[in-house]
Amino acid sequence: MTVATRRTQDQRSAETRRLLLSATVKMLMEVGYANTSTAGIAKRAGVSRGAQTHHYPSKMALIVAATEEMFGNFASRLEVLAADLNNGDLDYDKFFEAVWEEVLHGDWFYSSLEIIVAARGDTELREQLSPLIIDLHQRFERIWTETFVALNPDVITSKVALNLALNVFRGMAVQAVLRRDEAYFREMLMALKTMLASHVQPAKSAQ
Amino acid sequence: MTVATRRTQDQRSAETRRLLLSATVKMLMEVGYANTSTAGIAKRAGVSRGAQTHHYPSKMALIVAATEEMFGNFASRLEVLAADLNNGDLDYDKFFEAVWEEVLHGDWFYSSLEIIVAARGDTELREQLSPLIIDLHQRFERIWTETFVALNPDVITSKVALNLALNVFRGMAVQAVLRRDEAYFREMLMALKTMLASHVQPAKSAQ
DNA sequence: ACTTACAAACAGACTGATTGGTTTTTTTGA
DNA sequence: TCAAAAAAACCAATCAGTCTGTTTGTAAGT
Numbered sequence A, B: 001m002t003v004a005t006r007r008t009q010d011q012r013s014a015e016t017r018r019l020l021l022s023a024t025v026k027m028l029m030e031v032g033y034a035n036t037s038t039a040g041i042a043k044r045a046g047v048s049r050g051a052q053t054h055h056y057p058s059k060m061a062l063i064v065a066a067t068e069e070m071f072g073n074f075a076s077r078l079e080v081l082a083a084d085l086n087n088g089d090l091d092y093d094k095f096f097e098a099v100w101e102e103v104l105h106g107d108w109f110y111s112s113l114e115i116i117v118a119a120r121g122d123t124e125l126r127e128q129l130s131p132l133i134i135d136l137h138q139r140f141e142r143i144w145t146e147t148f149v150a151l152n153p154d155v156i157t158s159k160v161a162l163n164l165a166l167n168v169f170r171g172m173a174v175q176a177v178l179r180r181d182e183a184y185f186r187e188m189l190m191a192l193k194t195m196l197a198s199h200v201q202p203a204k205s206a207q
Numbered sequence C: 001a002c003t004t005a006c007a008a009a010c011a012g013a014c015t016g017a018t019t020g021g022t023t024t025t026t027t028t029g030a
Numbered sequence D: 001t002c003a004a005a006a007a008a009a010c011c012a013a014t015c016a017g018t019c020t021g022t023t024t025g026t027a028a029g030t
Helices: A009-031 A038-045 A049-055 A059-086 A092-105 A108-120 A123-145 A158-178 A182-197 B009-031 B038-045 B049-055 B059-086 B092-105 B108-120 B123-145 B158-178 B182-197
Strands: A148-150 A200-202 B148-150 B200-202
Touching: A009 A038, A009 A049, A009 A059, A009 A108, A038 A049, A038 A059, A059 A092, A059 A108, A059 A123, A092 A108, A092 A158, A092 A182, A092 A200, A108 A123, A108 A158, A108 B108, A108 B158, A123 A158, A123 B158, A148 A158, A158 A182, A158 B108, A158 B123, A158 B158, A158 B182, A182 A200, A182 B158, B009 B038, B009 B049, B009 B059, B009 B108, B038 B049, B038 B059, B059 B092, B059 B108, B059 B123, B092 B108, B092 B158, B092 B182, B092 B200, B108 B123, B108 B158, B123 B158, B148 B158, B158 B182, B182 B200
Parallel strands: none
Antiparallel strands: A148 A200, B148 B200
16 A cells, blocks of 8 residues: 555465454454454454455354464463473462463453353354364373372372362353452462362472 | 133233243253344244243343343252252262252353353443342352351361352363363362362261 | 566455344233 | 233344455566
């Protein structure tokens, strides 16, 4: 239009796709799946609807691609936190607080919740997302088992403790939609840390 | 149409409303909020769209009324389970298994999840539902504190233990959407019971 | 170097279906 | 006789997907 910044086709494509996926995640996060239309995404991304359908012919293709990227981003973020715990930049308490912060205020949790709930009523979407979630979960388990060791593996393994913690976070985040009460969630998080502490400890401190 | 069973206006109204609310909850449960239309609800209820808009002029009025009833039903169901635990018809293990069964296969959890997620992107709906959820939660706390006592209230109170358990259930149910793995959830439930057992016990056995 | 041919990228109008809500008409009970 | 209840037609808005036309980059041929 104004200055013709010359780019290769690949560069143009990649940029457009990036804008679309980012806009998709942000819209899911901010207004929910029900209020996320393909036209809205295109507008938010600053891309024409034609460009959008060119790269992602259906809404599902767009959602699935956005989910893939979002899961990847979150796992990476978690890897960083785990590394921080391992090398001493974070202690046990701060680690969980950072994860909770990430869940509550990061891009990922609520957009994934929207997608999961949408998938409940859409067989095809569910089938497309299922492998992505399983992948993500395996990445979680790998990160976690490299970071925490169980005190009594016969009673509660490290893996189960991870899943318990994850599910508490999930549940809390859902509850937070209709109940904004920071003190309540702080108390809950403290209780979770206390209960977990008697079953797992950071691998680093076990050396 | 066929046989004119003579009923009072109140009876006709009450029956129509009952059919509509029941159909609403069932549709939310089975196909999700996104696929729940007012026309679909009316059809499923076997009621004309005119009758539906007569009793519930907007979709929100219908959703809110259905939520109210559903929450009431679930709290009642939980009261029965708690009473069974108190009078010895259920033991500690069986109680939690019954609650989990209720969450996973009952009418209420997934329909409430749909509604909560929908409320996230709809300010008015959120404001209407907020008091209902708080009511329900207070009922939970009352039931729970009459049923369980904390072993070390200074560390973890009975109330916090309840909320932790509730949130684990919530999280597990969300996870169950994309991960159907009964063994996994059994293991998770066992871990939850183990962890809870060291902080609360049934009030009855404490007498 | 410079055109030319072509395909990918992009833009935007259009379409059929569905939605929630309104209005009009008919039926039923008081 | 009248108002509540119920039925059904109707409407504007929105949606995902399709279609047609334009722009931009690429590569072959000269």
